Amino acid sequence: MAAASIVALAGCAGDPGPDADPAAPVTIDVTVSAAAEIYSIPWLVAQKQGLFEKYGVIVENIVPGKGGSATMRTLLDGNIPIGEVSYPSIVQADPTGAELRVVGGGTQGPYPMNFYALASNTRIRSIQDVRRWAYTRPNSATDALSQLIPKLAGIPEDRIERVSSGGIGEGLALLEAGSVDIAMLPSIVAEQRPDDFTLIASSPEYLERFLQSTITTTKDYAASHPGVVRAINAGYTDAVASIDANPLAAAQLYADYSGFDVDAALKVVERAASARTWGGGFDPASVASAQAGVELSGSDRDPDLCTLFDPQFLPADVDHSLPDGCSETSSS
Structure with missing residues (x-):
């Protein structure tokens, strides 16, 4: 990923605009890798059930990414402030954490790979x-x-x-x-x-755990809109709980979005939920296995995971554990 793309988005933060406010919610778009797949399901549930809005954010559009670096380009080039992008593409785009921050959970199990x-x-x-x-x-x-x-x-x-x-x-x-x-x-x-x-x-x-994709934004956006980032994480976490409690409701939303039948969508939702595929917090074991895959792919990137992962925006009741070898105050 060209550094110019990252700098361009960082430059857009000169006029930060409003932060999250339940009384006057701010409206944003998000991008999600392969949105027709399972990655979109917690986002759809939070969007349609008002779980983002109750924390002060309206997610108007879930913009599909093609996966990998293509979704990262959607995040960086499309002026979309936050989204769920693949872990390998984060490492490839900004291994030092100069501009990007992993701020939330995401798809942390290997299903449906x-x-x-x-x-x-x-x-x-x-x-x-x-x-x-x-x-x-x-x-x-x-x-x-x-x-x-x-x-x-x-x-x-x-x-x-x-x-x-x-x-x-x-x-x-x-x-x-x-x-x-x-x-x-x-x-x-x-x-x-x-x-x-x-x-x-x-x-x-x-593999029991594998970080496929994770909630990511830029360092500047997180600094200028901390309430939005926290609202996204809180809504996503609530959505995971909602899926566990009522998989049929989630399957109906997914079927409406994807055009697939509800019975097949329900099987997908139930398999994903039973495998603890989604999570609102950090999951060091999933990071370790994903990083092992990145290294096997021949990547020359040496990521500073202690800077990339920033737990300050996570809900209080989820796992805040940073990747192995980091302290809870590592990110800056």
């Missing part, structure tokens, strides 16, 4: 058979997992060719065309067409 073969492809029956593995984009969670899972499975580095598809739907197209052996499927497709695909690599079998 499962990789499938075509059921008709009898050559691929286990991960040991895979030779061409599709991931979405560079600096995405699927990029990191396509490195990490084969290593954990004991597969030699030179056995698998990794193919960047450009997105989750594009990966499905490559899979159905026979251009790759396995790809991540849209979670709804996996639920609606189980007979068409064979699960080859289930991320939860290899």
